[in-house]
Amino acid sequence: MEDINVKELKERLEKGDKFVFLDVREEWEYDDDNLGAINIPLGELPHRLDELEDKKDQEIIIHCRSGARSGNAKKFLESKGYEKVRNVLGGIIAYRDL
Template sequence: MNQDITPAELKERLAKGENPFIVDVREDWEYQEQNIGALNIPLGALPDRLEELEDHKNDEIIVHCRSGARSASARAFLQQQGFTNVRNLTGGIMAYNG
């Protein structure tokens, strides 16, 4: 399974009314400036807040940040914790805003 999701693919799914589980790993201030309705768990807080994601361990989880770098780290961390379907938004919110 492709571990990345493109901004176009995500926009298309949201436009179709899908409600994927999205985690924004940017800092709180970045999230306040603009967000796409995701759950905000900054990358540094992820280890302490894993229990918030436990119910989604085998569900698709889409992670994103500003450019895709922090969310790639978040994806790797979640996979190490046993999450089976974590996808990174390529290019992050900057590409999504395109």
């Protein structure tokens, strides 16, 4: 699936659209500033994949600080058979600049 920009993400969050929202930043980053996503740090994702197993057929939107870690998380999930995965381009930095 195509990635998503922060403007589209904000619109979808405000509308209450249904999707799985995943934040792959470290816990301390999440504690400092979060958008209400599920927090699974990128390094823990392979060990916590079972938490997403029942969401495999749903759209999953992943974000991090700048878009790099979430891009890696997207590739990882796609390698595990997840097909509806989107990365937030620019991450929370770009989102906060809206």
